[in-house]
Amino acid sequence: xxxxxxxxxxxxxxxxxxxxxxxxxxxxxxxxxxxxxxxxxxxxxxxxxxxxxxxxxxxxxxxxxxxxxxxxxxxxxxxxxxxxxxxxxxxxxxxxxxxxxxxxxxxxxxxxxxxxxxxxxxxxxxxxxxxxxxxxxxxxxxxxxxxxxxxxxxxxxxxxxxxxxxxxxxxxxxxxxxx
Numbered sequence: 001x002x003x004x005x006x007x008x009x010x011x012x013x014x015x016x017x018x019x020x021x022x023x024x025x026x027x028x029x030x031x032x033x034x035x036x037x038x039x040x041x042x043x044x045x046x047x048x049x050x051x052x053x054x055x056x057x058x059x060x061x062x063x064x065x066x067x068x069x070x071x072x073x074x075x076x077x078x079x080x081x082x083x084x085x086x087x088x089x090x091x092x093x094x095x096x097x098x099x100x101x102x103x104x105x106x107x108x109x110x111x112x113x114x115x116x117x118x119x120x121x122x123x124x125x126x127x128x129x130x131x132x133x134x135x136x137x138x139x140x141x142x143x144x145x146x147x148x149x150x151x152x153x154x155x156x157x158x159x160x161x162x163x164x165x166x167x168x169x170x171x172x173x174x175x176x177x178x179x
Contacts, residue, residue, distance in 0.1 A: 011078045023069060026081040027122055034083070035114045037068075040140050044110050044179045045085050048138075051174050052088060059169075063090040063105065071099030072107075074130040082123065085110045085138075088168070103131035106168050111139045124148065134167045138176070145176065 009029035018024060023034040037045070045067055052065040066087050074080045088106035089095060107127055109119040119137050127135045128150050137146040143160040149167040158164045160176045 009079070012073070012081050013078075015081050023083065025083060025118075026079060027118075027126060029079040032118060033114075035112065037085075037110070037112065040179070041085075041110050041112060044138055044140060044176065047176070047179050048086055048108055048174065052086070055166075055169065055172050059172075061090075061169075062092065063088050064092065064095065066100075072104060073099060073101050074103060074126060076101065080126070080130075082126070084108065090168075103127070103133075105132070106134040106136075106166070107132050108136040108138060111137060111141070120146075136164075140179075 007030075010026055010031045011029070012026060014031065015024060015026050025032045025034060049065055049067045055061070056063050056065060066089070068083045068085050070083060070087060072082050072084060072087055074082060084104065084107040086108040087100060087104040089100050090105045091102075094100050094102045109115070109123060111119050124135065124137075128148070133149075133151050135148040135150065137148075139145070145158045145160070145164055147156045147158065147164060147167070148154070149156075152167065154167070160179070163173045163175045165173045
């Protein structure tokens with residue numbers, strides 16, 4: 001009888017030991033390499049970050065909006081480390097110089113070819129299980145945004161150019177135009 005090959009389980013120490021400039025995420029002890037983002041990805045990220053930042057500032061909000069690369073330790077287990085494209089954290093006690101310890105309130109991932117299945121499947125499950133309140137998956141190729149409102153168990157799809165209400169901020173919506 002052939003022995004089962006056991007897959008190596010990685011930890012956050014392995015992430016910190018990566019060569020300079022190399023980025024990866026760690027989900028349930030499995031490492032996922034991250035390709036550098038492209039121009040359109042960065043443009044969408046900057047646009048969304050600015051819209052959210054301006055809203056928080058204008059409404060004197062307490063939340064922080066942070067763009068990747070920014071470490072999020074979803075659980076205090078040493079086996080999960082992600083770098084969402086945009087994280088909104090309203091509980092500042094979760095923040096320190098290393099990153100966010102626990103689930104952000106709102107996470108936005110911008111899909112690339114190399115991250116598509118991870119964003120739509122693996123991270124969707126992880127973010128929901130960790131307690132993220134709202135998760136957006138922005139797909140530049142399809143020009144769609146999937147909005148998962150975990151608190152209200154709502155899933156909606158929007159097209160670029162449509163007004164998208166933000167579930168964690170009443171009266172705030174974003175329209176992706178010109179990206």
